[in-house]
Amino acid sequence: MAGPGGDMQWCFSQVKGAIDDDVAEADIISTVEFNHTGELLATGDKGGRVVIFQQEIENKSQPQFRSEYNVYSTFQSHEPEFDYLKSLEIEEKINKIRWLPQKNAAQFLLSTNDKTIKLWKISERDKRPEGYNLKEEDGRYKDPNTIMSLRVPVLIPMDLMVEASPRRVFANAHTYHINSISVNSDNETYLSADDLRINLWHLEITDRSFNIVDIKPANMEELTEVITAAEFHPHQCNTFVYSSSKGTIRLCDMRASALCDKHSKLFEEPEDPSNRSFFSEIISSISDVKFSHNGRYMMTRDYLSVKIWDLNMENRPVETYQVHEYLRSKLCSLYENDCIFDKFECCWNGNDSVVMTGSYNNFFRMFDRGQRRDVTLEASRENSKPMQVLKPRKVCAGGKRKKDEISVDSLDFNKKILHTAWHPQDNIIAVATTNNLYIFQDKVN
């Protein structure tokens, strides 16, 4: 059965992580991100660790190539801290990782927890110097009196070593919890957003940042909305967007003023007031916003749907896709177990024709914009035989349940796919369950 995108057939490729069901909190995956070429795939977890996988391709010349992602580097990015002034713990959980475009042999990424952003340099070392004049091979210093001649040390090959070192630490700029970071297309600046403020940084400067959005009310009792996500436009270095807990997106132009409290565009879908309920605002809260690669559209994810917006049309989205509409009649229990506050992310494929987002029961959904087709797939150990084709799944909302369908009440709400990523060029996707990373590949790549 052909899936979205014509003949796309998703197959299992790899799964990373422990098999046992007893999940340590530190192992919960909190972010997944491909770099700009797709050669590297980074994950961050609740324990503050970053693991980077590198793609190795077999038979690159042939159209049906197989690729594998293997561990390239792993390091502890953030550690738990204690805020002495507020007597609050600062979690080491990595909220977001964003790669910088590659400028030289080394790779750079930004990783952030709730309060501090760090720039990491990942570099390869495959040669080491040998033949020092003043040191023995084991590092001990020679007695200078024994040195009779001089030689030039030579670089000899060694086993590849990948080193990660923190190059910049951007700290103390956020009173509230950082939810987003976004690298500007100018490759010099980036933004970081917390619940109420957005700051602009220069990658070289750590002791200063500019506040560009501040929605903190003078009286906190009047607080009605918070910033949920922010992103720079992929090509226009003066443009960025931020989404709110009320379901609105504001587009700001940094050329207009230093403080972008006044938006240039406000994207909001009008709501039918007769349909308003206690849950309306909660489920309209946008958990993720992503520009399309071509920069003409942006996608937002709220609790039940994915919306595509044309940047030239503010009054409504051009496309709306229901992710799991059957949950609308379960909102009461989802509020009680806090699942209604789950923050799902979404992503575009390389040519902006398909979008993907996660759901519960380790399901994830893909929507083909051109072909108007959607599919539900599952990331599970049962479907993890090499190159096993994923079978589409179906949830039965009510009434008679057909064979192979799953009823809404049987869904496991603890198995949530919040983070997914799509390779920038190829049909390779990375899907994170609670503590495992699944990599799926299109059969005909």
Add this chain to the structure above:
Amino acid sequence: MSEEVQGTTSSEEVQEMEDKVISPEKAEEVKLKARYPNLGAKPGGGSDLLRKRIQKGQKYFDSGDYNMAKAKMKNKQLPSAPAEKTEITGGHIPTPQDLPQRKTSIVASKLAG
């Protein structure tokens, strides 16, 4: 139980009929209000939910309380009066060789395994 629309009906009557089929969202709201009658009147819980969101994280009394809680989580044995260490305290100034090796508390990610 459905009602047929016959002839011309005023908009009010149509609205009444539609209300009989309550949207699933409103039905869920009724359920919630029944369970928690004291829930905030403002939609979305007003700023209570937002304020809870802004101040996430467990509050500790002080850094000592925080460190105790961390230690308990790691199931470390809290030394009450370590007998083997009495000669270190008070007897002489400890040197690095006297101090126990600091175990690395950072465990590698299972994704890298």
